[in-house]
Amino acid sequence: MAVDPRTPVIVGVGQFTERIDDPAYRGMSAVELATAAVQAALVDTGADAAVVAAAIDTVFGLRQFEISGPMPATLGKSNNYPRSVMKRVGGDPARVVLEPVGGQGPQKLVTEAGNLIVAGDADVVMIMGSEPGSTAKYFAGRDDKPDFTEHVDGQLEDRGHQIYNYIDEYTVTHGLTGAPVQYGLLDNARRSRLGLGVGPYRHLMAELFAPMSKVAAKNPFSASLVERSVEEVETVTGENRMICDPYPRFLVARDTVNQGAAAVLTSVEAARKLGVPEEKWVYLHGHSDLVEQALLERVDLGASPAAVAAAHEALRVAGLGVDDIATFDLYSCFPFPVFVICEALGLSADDPRGLTLTGGLPYFGGPGNSYSLHGIAETVAQMRDRPGQFGFVGANGGIMSKYSVGIYSTEPVGWRTSRSAELTAEVAERPRVAVTKSPEGAATIETYSVRHDWPVRTGIIVGRLDADGSRFMATSEDADLVALMTEADPLGANITVTPTDNGNRAVLR
Known part of the structure; x- marks a missing residue:
């Protein structure tokens, strides 16, 4: 199929993981982790990596936890994270952007980059993310702390952390200061709707997540190479201690990781000029980006209409049904987001296609806002190995606040638009619950x-x-x-x- 020369394609993906038990572990910075992933993505294009790096005109950087709120980065940081990375690989892009907080960001940025390429506003785009949580923990009690402070001149479009889109003084005052407790409210609300007891629901969560650990155990980029049984995941022990009800540790995203990921997108025309082989090209067939109502105003805290609509809209844009999908990578910080998409698409925990390609956030690793860039990288690799098949990536942000979906394939297709703005407006108009700030x-x-x-x-x-x-x-x-x-x-x-x-x-x- 001939496509328009402005059609966007992913031409390179890269990942990097530094594990605490690696003999060469040194506690890398966010910039160093991203650089390793970017270098891998440039090589993965199959073209001259230096030529591709020099051709990059636009870069999107995902925020690390250390710059996702008002607290300072304890080990120092770059004043321009994307340019610090690009400087190391020989790139000097015209535009760099630092994206706000949100795990939906990687997939949302793939769509944004695609729109820029189609419009002629970009030709070669790099998306990068990294998380040095392991480094922060490793040096927390040590005297030999490194200083990762770095000053780089050049343009930066910093969109701000925007963390207060998800939390406010009222919710923080009442203990919603971390993801486990936030999602604990959602999973317990879902359990209430289903009429299940604590034990049976925990067993369902363990059945959902334990198979992911088998994938993680075989993934060379995984933070943990340990396979867990259903019994191990659901049984509270000293190792699998309770974090926030209803979650013991093996049901919680693993955030003390050192991981980086990157993806290169170009127009078809630019891919040809750069010499990227066509077998490297992966197209975005369907996409969607929806926003949910504010947490406390949702009628059913155990549901997510926006995520459900996002899943169905991406399939509609792609012209596919769920049976046409060969692989899934569903954002799995906690069971709730996975349950939501499984219910929406009629998937079961033991679907033979699996629900993750990475191994899931509690096992593969939960590198903050950039996790789904790893999911996209794995999906691109799988699609190249399965020409003509389709891979589904579901990316979740905030307190089930934003959901983005991408559907990938080597099958050529022209760029398509979604009804995401219209559907988000419909979600916003759904009934709301009145909130009393000072109840008695x-x-x-x-x-x-x-x-x-x-x-x-x-x-x-x-x-x-x-x-x-x-x-x-x-x-x-x-x-x-x-x-x-x-x-x-x-x-x-x-x-x-x-x-x-x-x-x-x-x-x-």
């Missing part, structure tokens, strides 16, 4: 988590006031209530909530 009186628990990672075990509650059905958040250190939340099932329990100067407090009634 009789109430019930709608969903919950428990922070086992705090010095004092604390219950985190989303509840409904009996008086008007409005939703609120509260915390509790009440012995009886926390015991119910950790040893039994508090869903629907009767509580009394009282506002204080430092958040709302709940006790059993």
Whole structure:
């Protein structure tokens, strides 16, 4: 099939992992990790790597955790992460961009890059990401800390971290300061909707995730090469300790990793000029980028209409059904996002196609905002090995706040547009729940988590006031209530909530 010369194609992908038990481990910086991945992506094009690097006109960089909020990078950072990397590989792009926080970012940027290429606003684009979480942990208690501070001149379009799109003073005051507790609320809300007990639901989560560890154990870029059984994943032990209900550690994204990933996109015309062999070209057949309602306003905290719509829209754009998909890589920071897409597409935990190509965030590694760039890299490699087949990448950001999907294949196809903006507007118009910031009186628990990672075990509650059905958040250190939340099932329990100067407090009634 002949396609327009401006049609975008992915022509190179690269990954890099530095494991703590590697003999040569040295604790690399975000720039060093990304550089290794970028070098691999340039080589992967099959063309002259130096020529491709020099031709890159646009670079998108994904944020690391250390620059994803107001706290300073403890080991120092580059003032221009994308240019620091490109300087090391001999590139001098006209435009570099630093993307906001969000795990949907890699797939969203592939679509954005495709639109730029089609419009003639870019010819050769690099997308890069890295996460030095292992380095930060390794040097935390040491005196020989490195200084990764670096100053590079040149243009930078910094879109800001935008972390406050996902959290605010109210949610932070009530303990939503990390992903495990945030997603714990969602998974427990889903369990409530399904009418399942704590044990049976944890078994379902383990059945969903344990097969991913088998993939991770065979992936040379994985942070952990250990295969886990269902029993190991669901059984709480010293090694598999509770983090935040309902999650023991083996159900939580592994964020203390050193990983980098990169992808090179060009127009078909530029790929030919650069000498990239056609067997390297992978096309984006379907794509979507949707935004969910604000967390506390969603009618069903155990669902994600935006993610469901994103999955179906990408398939529609591609002109495919779920049976046409050969591979999946579903964002798996916790079970909830995977459950959502499996329900939407009719997939089961034991689907013979598998649900991940990397091995999943708890096992392969959860390199922050850049995880799905690894999923894209694996999908591109798989599609080259399976000409004409299709790979589905699902990327999730925030508190199930944004969802992006890409469908890849070597089969040539012209660029297609999606209805993402229209569908996001439809999601925004869905009914909303009223939120009371300072509730008082009789109430019930709608969903919950428990922070086992705090010095004092604390219950985190989303509840409904009996008086008007409005939703609120509260915390509790009440012995009886926390015991119910950790040893039994508090869903629907009767509580009394009282506002204080430092958040709302709940006790059993």
